[in-house]
Amino acid sequence: MGYKNIILDEKDGILTITINRPKVLNALNTDTLNELENVVRDIERDKEIMVVIITGSGEKSFVAGADIAEMKSLNIHEGRNMTRLGQCVFQEIENLSRPVIAAVNGYALGGGCELAMACDIRIASEKAKFGQPEVGLGIIPGYGGTQRLPRLIGKGRAKYYIFTTDMITAEEAFNMGLIDKVVPHGKLYEETLKIAEKIISKGPIAVRMAKYAVNNGMNMDLASGIAYEAEAYTTSFGSEDRIEGMSAFLEKRKADFKDE
Numbered sequence: 001m002g003y004k005n006i007i008l009d010e011k012d013g014i015l016t017i018t019i020n021r022p023k024v025l026n027a028l029n030t031d032t033l034n035e036l037e038n039v040v041r042d043i044e045r046d047k048e049i050m051v052v053i054i055t056g057s058g059e060k061s062f063v064a065g066a067d068i069a070e071m072k073s074l075n076i077h078e079g080r081n082m083t084r085l086g087q088c089v090f091q092e093i094e095n096l097s098r099p100v101i102a103a104v105n106g107y108a109l110g111g112g113c114e115l116a117m118a119c120d121i122r123i124a125s126e127k128a129k130f131g132q133p134e135v136g137l138g139i140i141p142g143y144g145g146t147q148r149l150p151r152l153i154g155k156g157r158a159k160y161y162i163f164t165t166d167m168i169t170a171e172e173a174f175n176m177g178l179i180d181k182v183v184p185h186g187k188l189y190e191e192t193l194k195i196a197e198k199i200i201s202k203g204p205i206a207v208r209m210a211k212y213a214v215n216n217g218m219n220m221d222l223a224s225g226i227a228y229e230a231e232a233y234t235t236s237f238g239s240e241d242r243i244e245g246m247s248a249f250l251e252k253r254k255a256d257f258k259d260e
């Protein structure tokens, strides 16, 4: 299927999704969100894809938020629909059975910061800037920002950045746990690929179960989360890949995981 606002590039089990609306700094309009939703659903059915990378086109911006020109023209019902659409797509990304890495190449503002936060891991260029500027537009973050930001950086700091709309540099974002690694601007994609390749070399069932355990456990009390972990652990323990991984270690060779 051809897409208008998204570029797909698949190689060696890694699917790179590039949000491609450079004239508006890759702002997310309804069409782009619909395209993203289709892509995410296709990934779930595609066994070849092991890791997904999401980035933005051009040198300047990852995603500069929801499309303000489109939002301005919407009535309250349409505005609600657009919020729900973005929330659903981002939740599908968060719950995807494959790891998703955000390669943040520039501005990640509003819906862009929220998209990055819905990914499992965030790698950023040293030039990246994060922020939730919505209250300056008379709205609040509506693609999960009021929920995911405090979970990543704490309630007080999340309120500070949402109320003031101050932008956060890559270094600050790293120091507060909003992102996981900062790399030189020109090496962002290369470094992100290295991380994707490292994940692919591990047991895919184990990686998947670890993602489920962390994601679902975060929404539970500790005792329930620990019980959930035991079930996810047992699934990984029952896999052929567990025998292969342990045999490979003992035989001092590289494991050949089969996702079985």
Ligand code: CO8
Binding pocket: 023, 024, 025, 027, 064, 065, 066, 067, 068, 069, 071, 079, 080, 082, 083, 086, 107, 109, 110, 111, 112, 133, 134, 137, 140, 141, 142, 143
């Ligand atoms: N939407 C639409 N167009 C945009 C957006 C955007 N979010 N961001 C930038 N653009 C456009 C500009 O209007 C400009 O267009 P033109 O060339 O036609 O004038 C072009 O992109 C280039 O932008 P600038 O000239 O402003 O570039 P600068 O380098 O001067 O500034 C900034 C870069 C700082 C990123 C600046 O563009 C900016 O502040 N952008 C808006 C950031 C923002 O407020 N984002 C939050 C949007 S709200 C949101 O995301 C809510 C999510 C939940 C939505 C719920 C749905 C209803």
